[in-house]
Amino acid sequence: MEYSIIVNPLAGSGRAKKIWQQLQSRLNELNIVYQVVETRYHGHAVDLAERIAHRFASAAATHVVMVVGGDGTLHETLNGLIKANSSLPLAYIPAGSGNDFARGYGLSQDPMTALQQALDAQHPTLINVGHYYDAIKQEEGYFLNNLGVGFDAAIVSQANASSAKKRLNRWHLGNLSYLSQALGVLYNQEPFETMVQEKNGHHHLFPKTFILIASNHPYIGGGFKIAPDESLHSSTLELLVVERRNWLITFWCLRQFARGRLNHSRFAKCFRASRLHYVTTSLEFAQTDGEEMGSRFMDLTLDTCQYPFWGTSLKEKKFN
Structure with a gap:
């Protein structure tokens, strides 16, 4: 196989640049055929993936697009490939803050091991991908991990703006960046109204929504289990809805969230379907x-x- 490699040198607060240097040395040792491009701005990976897709449109059986970066870089690359109607297989070396897709799929958090998992593969594996369409903005896109509204999205916004995120990434504690912002968001986040419509036409109204997350696999925020029953190999998504109640119940819900048990709480409502x-x-x-x-x-x-x-997946090896 030949590889087109998209590297985000700023991922993981700059850690990805050092990781790529190690990976590049290993690829050269093994005489792997590859070409590499680096992202320079937000959204650049979308454009790079589109160009690669058009260039190697007839080489899906012999060409792989590899991402070295975080979940955001992987997200952009996937959207660029699908936008170009590509079927080029996608590989991933986790080098970001959260690396949740790696956990969901069964990739090692060690970049050199993850590289070997890509090199060991003999054929592509079809995985489930979420697709959304927003009727208000007439906007569509694809996601691998989650689409969240409210609480978790506010945490992401604050974490991305926080200087603490860079320090925690240097210590390989990116998940604590997510958790460290939770209390501030908990205090400031106002509940909002949500209407969920099921396939049979039945409507559910949640007037005090606090958490609203659609998940494609179990993990969010650097390893927290938000949807432990979901899998990249199923054709469903899980929508978790939690309403804001009194402070005692709210803190209890956050505790259950941290323990990966929130979706089984009586204070949460889960919808699991191939269409939401x-x-x-x-x-x-x-x-x-x-x-x-x-x-x-x-x-x-x-x-x-x-x-x-x-x-290859570490989960499959463990199972076998």
Whole structure:
């Protein structure tokens, strides 16, 4: 196989640049054929992936697009490839803050091991990908991890603006950046109204929504289990809705969230389906795969598709 490698040198607060130097040495030792491009600005990976897709449009059987960066870089690359109607397999070397996709798929957090997982692959694996359409903005996109509105999106916004994130990334504690912002958001975040429509047409109204997260696999925020029953190999998404109640119940819900048990709490409502539709009635922060979507009203329809991924899974090896 030949590889087109997209590197985000700023991922993980600059840690990805050092990781790429180590990976490059290993690739050269093994005489792997590759070409590399680096991202220079937010959204650049979308454009780079589109160009690669067009250049190697007829080489899906022999060419892989590899990402060295964080979940955000992977998110952009996936969207660029799908935008170009590409079927080039996608590989990933985790070098960001959260690296949640790596956990969901079964990739090592050690970059050299993750590289070997890509090199060991013999064929692509089809994984589930979330797709959203916002009827208000007439906007669509794809996500690998989560699409969140409200609480988690506000945490992402504050964490991205925090200087503490860089310090924690240097110590490989990116998940604490997420957690460290939670209390501030908890105090300031106002509840909002959400309407969820099921496939049978039944409507559920949640007037005091606090947490609203659609997940494609278990992890969020650098390793917290938000949807422990979800999998990249299923054709469903899980929508978790939690309403704001008194402070005691709210803190209890956050404790359950940290322990990976919130979706089984009696204070949470879960919808699991291959198609979801929900509407918010106030301006709220939103995020997808840790990428900020801004503050907005949302009329979202979510469904799923599949995309080829290139890499062996540690979960499969453990099972075998």
